[in-house]
Amino acid sequence: MSSGRLSHLLRGVWLLCLWQALFADGTSSKLWKVPTGTFARSSNLSHSLPWEQNCQCRHLQDRVKITAEVPPKVDGTWVSTRCEVRPGPEFLTRSYTFHPTRHFQALQHYYADSGCEDPAYSLSIRGKLRLRHASWITRGATEADHHLSKVAIVVHSPAAKQRLASRLPSSCVGPTLDRVAVGRPLELYNSRAGRACLSAMGFSMMELGLMRVETWHQHGHHGGKVQELLLGDIHTEWTERTQYRPTGYQEPLQNAMHHVHPCPVCASVYRSSEQRPPVLPRRPPAPLLLAGRWVSRHCETRPNVLFLSRDFTFEPGQHAWEGVYRHYSDPGCSQPTFTLRASGHYAQGNPSGKVAGATELVFKVTRASVTPEDEPTAKLLNGTRQGKCGRKGRWEVGREQDVTPTDGCGLLGVKLPHKEYELFKVELDHRQQPLLFVGERPTDGSSPDRPHRRPTSFQPPMVLCSSGGETQPPTPRHDRAGGSSSSRQVQLEVSSSGTRRPRPLVSLLLLLAACLLRF
Numbered sequence: 001m002s003s004g005r006l007s008h009l010l011r012g013v014w015l016l017c018l019w020q021a022l023f024a025d026g027t028s029s030k031l032w033k034v035p036t037g038t039f040a041r042s043s044n045l046s047h048s049l050p051w052e053q054n055c056q057c058r059h060l061q062d063r064v065k066i067t068a069e070v071p072p073k074v075d076g077t078w079v080s081t082r083c084e085v086r087p088g089p090e091f092l093t094r095s096y097t098f099h100p101t102r103h104f105q106a107l108q109h110y111y112a113d114s115g116c117e118d119p120a121y122s123l124s125i126r127g128k129l130r131l132r133h134a135s136w137i138t139r140g141a142t143e144a145d146h147h148l149s150k151v152a153i154v155v156h157s158p159a160a161k162q163r164l165a166s167r168l169p170s171s172c173v174g175p176t177l178d179r180v181a182v183g184r185p186l187e188l189y190n191s192r193a194g195r196a197c198l199s200a201m202g203f204s205m206m207e208l209g210l211m212r213v214e215t216w217h218q219h220g221h222h223g224g225k226v227q228e229l230l231l232g233d234i235h236t237e238w239t240e241r242t243q244y245r246p247t248g249y250q251e252p253l254q255n256a257m258h259h260v261h262p263c264p265v266c267a268s269v270y271r272s273s274e275q276r277p278p279v280l281p282r283r284p285p286a287p288l289l290l291a292g293r294w295v296s297r298h299c300e301t302r303p304n305v306l307f308l309s310r311d312f313t314f315e316p317g318q319h320a321w322e323g324v325y326r327h328y329s330d331p332g333c334s335q336p337t338f339t340l341r342a343s344g345h346y347a348q349g350n351p352s353g354k355v356a357g358a359t360e361l362v363f364k365v366t367r368a369s370v371t372p373e374d375e376p377t378a379k380l381l382n383g384t385r386q387g388k389c390g391r392k393g394r395w396e397v398g399r400e401q402d403v404t405p406t407d408g409c410g411l412l413g414v415k416l417p418h419k420e421y422e423l424f425k426v427e428l429d430h431r432q433q434p435l436l437f438v439g440e441r442p443t444d445g446s447s448p449d450r451p452h453r454r455p456t457s458f459q460p461p462m463v464l465c466s467s468g469g470e471t472q473p474p475t476p477r478h479d480r481a482g483g484s485s486s487s488r489q490v491q492l493e494v495s496s497s498g499t500r501r502p503r504p505l506v507s508l509l510l511l512l513a514a515c516l517l518r519f
Contacts, residue, residue, distance in 0.1 A: 065216075065217040066214050066215065066216050066217070066298070066332075067214070067215045067217070068140055068212060068213065068214050068215070068331070069213065070134055070140070070142060071131045071134075071142045072131075072142055072211055072212060072213035072229075073213060074098045074129075074131075074211065074213060074229065075098050075099065075100055076097070076098065076255055076256065076257065077095065077096070077097040077255070077256040077257075077270060078094075078095070078096045078097075078098075078229040078253035078254065078255055078256065079093075079094070079095045079096075079253055079254060079256050079259070079265075079266050079269040079270050080092075080093040080094050080095070080251075080253060080265065080266075080269050081253075081254050081259065081260065081263055081265055081266055082251075082265055082280075082427070083111070083114065083115055083116035083265075083280055084250075084251050085114065085355060085456075085457045085458055086234050086250075086457055087234060087235070087236040087237075087238070087241075087440065087455075087456050087457045088202075088238065088456055088457070089114070089354055089355050089456040089457055090110060090202075091110065091111040091112075091113060091114050091115075091116055092108055092109055092110045092111065092116070093108075093109045093111075093116055093265070093269050093272075093277075093278055093280070094106070094107065094108055094109075094253060094269070095107040095269050095270060095272060096229070096253060098129065102128050102129055102130060103126070103127070103128055103129075104125075104126070104127055104128070104129050104146075104208075105124070105125070105126055106123075106124075106125040106126075106127075106205070107122060107123070107124060107125075107272060107273070107274060108122065108123045108125070109122045109269075109272065109277040109278060110122070110123075112159075112160065112163070113356060114355050114356040114357055114358070115280060115282065115283065115356070115357075116278070116279075116280040117279055117280055117282060119156040119157075119160075119277040119279065120155070120156060120157070120160035120163065120164070121153055121154060121155045121156060121160055121161075121164060122153070122154045122156070122274040122275075122277050123151060123152070123153055123188075123203065123274070124150075124151070124152045124153075124154070124185065124274040125148065125150070125151050125205065126148070126149050126150045126151075127146055127147050127148040127149050127150075127205070128146065128147045128149070129144055129145070129146050129208060130144060130145045130146075130147075131143075131144045131211070132144055132145060135210060137247050137305055138210060138247050138248070138301065138305060138331075139305075139307075139329075139330055139331050140212055140301075140330070140331030140332075141210050141211065141212045141230075141249075141301075141331075142210075142211050142212065143209060143210060143211075144208055144209060144210070144211055145209070146205055146208040146209075148189065148191075148205065149190065149191055150187065150189065150190050150191075151187070151188045151189040151190075151198060151203070152185040152186060152187045152188060152274065153180065153185065153186055153188050154183065154184065154185045154186075154274045154275055155180050155182055155183075156182065156183065156277060157182060158182060161177065161180060161182065164177065164201075165177050167200070167201070168197065168200050168201065169200055171196065171197075172196065172197040172200055176188065176197050183275060185274060185275070199242050202238055202241055202242065203242070204241055204242040204243075204244075206232060206241075206242070206243075206244055206245065206246060207231040207232040207233075207234065207246060207250060208231060208232070209232050209245055209246055210231065210232035210246045210247070210249070211229070211230070211231060211232075212229075212230040212249070212331075213227060213228070213229055213230070214227070214228045214230065214252075215227050215258075216228070224258075224261065225258050226254060226255075226258055226259060226260055227254065227255035227258040227259075228252040228253065228254055228255075229252055229253045229254070229255070230249040230250075230252045230301075231246075231249065231250060231252075231253070232245075232246025232247075232248070232249065232250065233246045233247070233248040233249055233250045233303055233443070234246075234250055234457075235443045236440060236441075236442050236443045236444075236455075236456075236457070237442075237443065237444070240443070244443070246303070247303045247304055247305060248301050248302045248303035248304075248306075249301050251460070254266060256270045260430055261430070262430055263430060264281065265278070265280055268280065283427075283428070285356075285357045286357075286426040286427055286428055286434060287426065288348070288359045288424055288425070288426050289316075289426065289434075290314035290316055290321075290424075290436075291314055291315070291316050292313070292314065292464055292465070292466050293311070293312070293313045293464075293465045293466045294310075294311075294312045294313075294314075294436045294462040294463065294464055294465060295309070295310065295311050295312075295462060295463060295465045296308075296309040296310045296311070296460070296462055297460065297461065297462070297463055298460075299328070299331060299332055299333035300459070300460050301331060302441065303443050303445075304445060306327065307327070307328040307329065307330060307331055307333055308325055308326060308327045308328065308333070309325075309326045309328075309333055310323065310324070310325055310438075310462060311323070311324040311325075311326070312324075312436075312462065314346075318345075319345050319346055319347065320343070320344070320345055320346075321343065321344065321345070321346050321363065322341065322342070322343040323341070323342050323343070324339065324340070324341050325339065325340040325341075325342075326339045326373075327339070327340070327373075335374075336373035336374065337372075337373055337374055337376075337377050338370060338371060338372050338373050338374075338377045338412075339370070339371040339373060339400075340368065340369075340370055340412070340414070341368065341369045341370075341371070341400070342365050342367065342368045342414075343365070343366065343367045343368075344363065344364045344365045344366040344367065344417075345363075345364050345366070346361055346362065346363045346364070346422075347361065347362045348361050349361055349362065352423060354456055355423065355425065355456065357425055357427075358423050358424065358425040358437075359423070359424050359425065360421070360422070360423060360454065361421075361422045361423075361424055362419065362420070362421055362422065363419065363420045363422055364417060364418070364419050365416060365417060365418040365419075365420070366404075366416065366417050367402070367404045367416070368402075368403050368404060368408060368409070368414050368416060369400050369401060369402045369403060369404070370389075370390065370400070370401060370403055370409060370412065370414075371398065371399065371400040371401070372395055372396070372397055372398075372399075373397065373398065374397060375397055377397075378395045378396060378397050379395075380411070381395040381409075381411065382394075382395045384409075384410070384411050387406055388406060388409070388410045388411070389403055389406055389408075389409035389410060389411050389412070390402065390403045390405075390406055390409065403416075404416055413445075418447070418449070419449060420447060420448050420449055421448050421449070421450065421451050421453065421454040422438065422439050422448065422454070422455070423438075423439035423454055423455045423456070423458070424436065424437065424438060424439070425437040425458065427461070433463065433464065434463075434464045435461035435462065435463060436461060436462040436463075436464070437458035437459070437461050437462075438458065438459050438462070439454070439455030439457070439458060439459070440455045440456075440457040440458055440459050441455075441459070442455075
């Protein structure tokens with residue numbers, strides 16, 4: 001099962017980029033103009049949640065306003081809210097502090113277990129950050145440059161030292177790790193030393209190359225303000241991560257002063273140091289109970305310029321599932337492009353041997369349908385060859401068409417039938433509500449269609465919307481301006497200028513070029 005791509009969806013998305021770039025040139029749009037230099041002023045983007053209609057989750061019912069300033073205000077300390085899982089897998093918590101002087105301090109605590117209860121080693125990172133300009137590729141994000149001045153390591157146990165040594169080349173183990181004393185910091189890098197050992201450890205701060213800050217203003221029963229810092233995603237291939245320039249996001253950090261309450265992990269991470277790593281409280285594993293409907297908590301960003309929401313329904317008694325992936329052209333998920341509906345069966349396997357508490361599953365996709373949500377997408381689909389993507393010439397905006405008879409849709413990379421090897425995990429949030437974590441998609445746009453390609457990390461969590469019955473989630477109706485007839489639909493507005501700007505062709509052609517370079 002794939003998050004909006006099924007198998008090789010990204011390999012067809014660049015065609016959508018091309019068509020929409022040509023179609024939209026000279027038309028009115030709420031897309032912000034991509035700058036060619038430094039920022040002249042801030043843009044304040046806002047939208048409202050929830051946007052999943054008729055969802056019965058308590059924590060999605062309260063009205064939430066989200067703002068995202070460009071460039072972002074990152075000053076302050078930002079901390080992990082749970083034990084994070086990176087591809088590999090790696091388990092860590094993070095605490096990043098940014099100063100008005102552009103200097104930053106980052107703490108990364110790595111663990112031997114998926115619950116972050118057994119600290120292995122900590123990295124203390126110092127450097128400088130320079131915000132540059134709005135991203136040419138990922139709308140709503142800001143690009144940044146960083147310069148490292150110092151990286152030090154503290155190993156927390158002899159066993160952790162041994163495990164780390166087994167991963168590193170002898171050139172690092174001899175002159176470097178042999179000098180490590182448990183509990184004492186050792187400088188691995190400074191402005192005069194090389195980075196060979198850091199690269200061998202898979203260390204990179206390329207995540208600072210892409211930044212976005214979202215502020216959640218909660219007006220419901222609980223009230224309050226939450227700020228999240230989204231940094232660039234980590235490449236799923238170990239050999240690529242040190243050079244990878246991110247185009248999506250990893251799990252967000254929350255502002256230490258404005259976070260979800262209660263958050264015992266936040267306090268523990270905030271008080272930590274390189275010599276005193278946080279030890280997270282032990283939590284009983286949550287059973288993998290999939291029955292019901294699960295939805296995205298908010299608009300999700302994926303590498304290669306994808307904005308989408310996910311809507312899954314599971315019927316364990318029949319081992320059946322259905323997924324609805326709504327794609328958009330903006331980071332607020334207010335401008336829909338197409339909807340992909342897929343269904344099939346799944347088999348639940350054994351507990352994961354790599355990520356404790358996770359379960360291995362195998363999904364088979366047997367049916368799929370596509371609904372174009374705007375005119376450019378409908379015209380693009382009508383231009384496909386006969387028998388390659390539904391019925392040629394029959395694509396209309398808002399009208400769903402079954403692509404099962406044509407074995408999927410080659411343009412969108414949907415191939416039927418299709419099998420994927422998945423990794424699922426359920427956790428409980430601060431309100432004891434279940435969260436569903438689904439395996440992260442490969443950064444290169446491929447599919448986990450072999451056992452050895454099974455994910456080792458996760459996408460953003462989904463929330464349980466209903467525990468049964470509502471198996472056919474309603475689809476919002478959009479007017480010609482791209483809005484929704486429902487008051488719960490996300491509304492995106494550019495409040496800094498008050499006027500709509502035409503979408504510049506050059507920026508979208510650059511976006512297309514970026515897409516092409518990835519294939």
